[in-house]
Amino acid sequence: MLVRLLYASRIAGDTICDTVQEITRQSREFNPPHGITGVLCHTDKVFMQVLEGGRDAVNGLYAKILGDARHSDVILLHYEEIDERRYSGWTMGQANLCKVNRATLLRYSECAELNPHGMSGKNALALIDDLMSAAAVVAHA
Amino acid sequence: MLVRLLYASRIAGDTICDTVQEITRQSREFNPPHGITGVLCHTDKVFMQVLEGGRDAVNGLYAKILGDARHSDVILLHYEEIDERRYSGWTMGQANLCKVNRATLLRYSECAELNPHGMSGKNALALIDDLMSAAAVVAHA
Amino acid sequence: MLVRLLYASRIAGDTICDTVQEITRQSREFNPPHGITGVLCHTDKVFMQVLEGGRDAVNGLYAKILGDARHSDVILLHYEEIDERRYSGWTMGQANLCKVNRATLLRYSECAELNPHGMSGKNALALIDDLMSAAAVVAHA
């Protein structure tokens, strides 16, 4: 059974670049053998990541994230059983939202800054779709 | 929570040009920090303005408008909670309806003159959409 | 409140050309100040006219038509309150159905001749739409 899971978290500590690099490196190793695909969006303060894969694999990874000291305020934004993956071509796509234009962020938010803890899951997914279609998601950070 | 609010008002006094210029200048200062976007339509007699943003911010601005002596006969045409802004790219777009062609105004009105106090909210929004797609909305007056 | 009204009538007397010219001339004077737009179709035997505008204005004009000796067998084919005009760009478009191709008339009729008194309102409107998209409606007769 395939599922899609979207969560947000705040970055614990301030070495954001290193954290993103590290997570990216771990994703490249961990995800392919576990059949997990997805996209990771981040600013210098928050993460928002969508994961797709088998229900057990995605739940296993989410439990690890909840227990990972690099993430705080982890919150589930969206979870659904799916017939078909949307990100099957991405081991783990990445988007740095500090570089995204103001209007894209305003479209779904009260202010022009990524604040996933204040967004509905539906809006958060719509924002990721906008980023995809604007080619703001890339294969490597 | 994002909302969209559309109101109409009559211009109190007759120095319409100055009033529009002043409102435009104030919008440019006030709206970006408050996350408000939208479009302002006017003739030399009436205003019709759509505002998008956080529910508190938009309500705060509407309360100021109701108390602003430059507006009389302020009337709410439309209000809804939205998932997504339609005007996220406009700090405050403007359209001078004195310059719009007769058929556009007739499409939603009994006569070829802007009369938002006699329009339904749905028609008023449809007129603004028509103006957008006909490039009659501009970034600066 | 905007309405759309479609009626048919037979031409009383036989000077059809003069009648059409006269009605056209009167429309050009009467309709713009009353905010009425529409399309007039005719053969040398029958009229079929769609009128759009404010409810009072359209009803006033229809009462005049019912009392006008040039029209006999006046019959209402369609009437609806509308959000949006379909013919806002036409003071009074015209189509001479004697010149229309056989297949267009057959599409909605038992025989290849305009017979609005035997058509439903829905079919009569669909025929006018076909004429519009085939550029058979012109601004002047």
Add this chain to the structure above:
Amino acid sequence: MLVRLLYASRIAGDTICDTVQEITRQSREFNPPHGITGVLCHTDKVFMQVLEGGRDAVNGLYAKILGDARHSDVILLHYEEIDERRYSGWTMGQANLCKVNRATLLRYSECAELNPHGMSGKNALALIDDLMSAAAVVAHA
């Protein structure tokens, strides 16, 4: 082809009782042989009448009403081709709206008084349905 037609008019002159009685008497003679059924609502100022029957019969009667000096400000509220009559059991039902309760009139109006010239056709039909289900329509005045 069956149609349903709803119009409103103001009563010209002030002998409302006599007018209603007269119209009722005429309906009882005229409607059955012409296959017309319907309902007549009135206050002491306005009429609102729904007519059902063959398209020619209903149009013929409506033309007579437009030319009848007892009616002024005649306005069409609704007209549609129907598959099935709603009032087939009523030669001409009647409802005196002076006797209707305040809440019923307020449901569809800005004030608690019948004002069909300010109502949409849809609301006017809904009001008649409410009157029917509240047994406010009777066979004889």
Add this chain to the structure above:
Amino acid sequence: MLVRLLYASRIAGDTICDTVQEITRQSREFNPPHGITGVLCHTDKVFMQVLEGGRDAVNGLYAKILGDARHSDVILLHYEEIDERRYSGWTMGQANLCKVNRATLLRYSECAELNPHGMSGKNALALIDDLMSAAAVVAHA
């Protein structure tokens, strides 16, 4: 044109009983001649009121409320043009939410306390419908 408007406000000052009594008395005088109907819900901290009536009348009353020192943090929760009133039988129904059972409030809220400033307009209307069907709305406070 009929509209329905729902707003919430906090009670400025602490003499809540007197304020509710005063507002009730004013409603009984003001609403009937202006054709306004609705329901007022309150706790000892907040108001939530739904108003129905003509667009001008409801806007006029809402402008007065925004300028009334007894209300603070006034916020619009819902506004729509309606075909039909839902509260045509209530001059101004009342519900004291301090007396409502815990489960009713929890159904639409994170905590068992009325907090309209944190509710969507849709949920706030649904809560009022629940109160109506549970007979928690009464004609006099």
Add this chain to the structure above:
Amino acid sequence: MLVRLLYASRIAGDTICDTVQEITRQSREFNPPHGITGVLCHTDKVFMQVLEGGRDAVNGLYAKILGDARHSDVILLHYEEIDERRYSGWTMGQANLCKVNRATLLRYSECAELNPHGMSGKNALALIDDLMSAAAVVAHA
């Protein structure tokens, strides 16, 4: 923002009765002040629990469950943002599925035994609804 979360877990260790009693006692203390409502189903091998409440509160509790040694193989079955709670009247309802009839379990499963790790979230929710309508959910174990 309200959410509904449904998860399943296996009971780690074999003192099922004590575990259920303990969880029940903790729920009665923890849930009301956190605004959490829901239903707990169990056999002597597995738990399946649906939680409703504010998004932060429910996520906080789910993180605790993931880190709680009494639960193993914790898996998310369903998560959605909701407008309205379904279990607002239950601090934490309970159903012992060992006592449920064979046909109820077969309706959604390959075998007549609760196996939530093999069910879709939709079926798991439908089973809980069936238990509710069959009065198999009780307020205290």
Add this chain to the structure above:
Amino acid sequence: MLVRLLYASRIAGDTICDTVQEITRQSREFNPPHGITGVLCHTDKVFMQVLEGGRDAVNGLYAKILGDARHSDVILLHYEEIDERRYSGWTMGQANLCKVNRATLLRYSECAELNPHGMSGKNALALIDDLMSAAAVVAHA
């Protein structure tokens, strides 16, 4: 493949009673072995009959009717492939429409007289449904 076929015809000659009796007797012999069911409506001038059964059987019977001198002006009103018969319990139900009340006939017709040649197939079927639910269809004439 099951079909439903509805036709109308005028009775050729004037011995209507004998004709109906004869057709009824023939139906009782012919229909059961051919798996045909249905309903026969008649006045003293016209027949309207709905037939259900296998496509070949119904077409065979309809060809016989077209060639039967007792029927003139035979016209098909409705024909459809069906998943399920509506009249499976009737070898050939009968309804004498001379005895039906005026309002039932007016519901679908311009005049209070059965005129199937002027009805749409949809209305003719609806009339038969009305007769069924009013118990005006009987097993033997």
Add this chain to the structure above:
Amino acid sequence: MLVRLLYASRIAGDTICDTVQEITRQSREFNPPHGITGVLCHTDKVFMQVLEGGRDAVNGLYAKILGDARHSDVILLHYEEIDERRYSGWTMGQANLCKVNRATLLRYSECAELNPHGMSGKNALALIDDLMSAAAVVAHA
């Protein structure tokens, strides 16, 4: 009232070419004055013809076909009242299905041979639409 009628028949006798030519010639004479349009498909064994026109005209022609010795096993495949003709441009289009490719026939049939007596009306119409869009229907045989 417009109808569309589709029937199939087997060709009685074996001089198929002559029969088709003769039927074509008769169609060209008979159809235009009767307002009938349509398409005739044939192999060397079976006919399948769709007719559109006034209800009386199409029924009259179908009765003639049923009595025509050149057709045997005549069976109605589809009949409906229509708002609009689909074949208004064809006096009688023709398609020789012996020349159609195997995949087109297989799409709606168990074998690659036209067998309308074994097809549903819906599939038979879909096959004609396929032939039209593949330009396999021509104006003259």
Add this chain to the structure above:
Amino acid sequence: MLVRLLYASRIAGDTICDTVQEITRQSREFNPPHGITGVLCHTDKVFMQVLEGGRDAVNGLYAKILGDARHSDVILLHYEEIDERRYSGWTMGQANLCKVNRATLLRYSECAELNPHGMSGKNALALIDDLMSAAAVVAHA
């Protein structure tokens, strides 16, 4: 994954009673441990059986039936993945269609005799539903 499978077969040999008894006895042993539920309909010539259960279990049983010499002309009528069983309460319900009334069989068939090899899967399922609601399905033959 749950599935529903409906097949028909002819009874090979003529000792129908013994065959049904034997199959019933085998079902009672085989189905419960394999989680299979369903209904068996039969006349003295044909079987029609619906099976529900896990996909592997149902496929395994169907393969056995195809290889079972007591069944000939085995044909699949319907197969679908289901969220919920319809027959979870029946180990293997039974209906002897020789005892069913004529109208029930005619509703879905050309003749009043069970002929599942000539029925669509949809109609066959609808017939079983009719039998269920008419209490013609029993727990033991």
Add this chain to the structure above:
Amino acid sequence: MLVRLLYASRIAGDTICDTVQEITRQSREFNPPHGITGVLCHTDKVFMQVLEGGRDAVNGLYAKILGDARHSDVILLHYEEIDERRYSGWTMGQANLCKVNRATLLRYSECAELNPHGMSGKNALALIDDLMSAAAVVAHA
């Protein structure tokens, strides 16, 4: 009656190339005279084949496959009555899924390997559609 049937099986023995060649050769002989069309997908471990054709023909072929020693673990994934074939142009198209890209397989599966025994019928059909549109299906292996 046309049906579509999709099954999966494991290849018994390991001479996959020979098996595929043999099955392909047999399909080319058997399918055209039986009116069967479809597509065969395989890896070096599993088959997944969709068959379209008459209900009897497809059932006959499926019974042969169930009894064919080259297939083991045969399981039905999808079966439906269809109005129209989707693969009418393919005697038996083929796709070697060992050559398909990783993202295509991941789209519907937990891992990047064809595992039809773990897929729903809907997903298996969607995968075949993806292969078709990516031109991964060819006429000869």
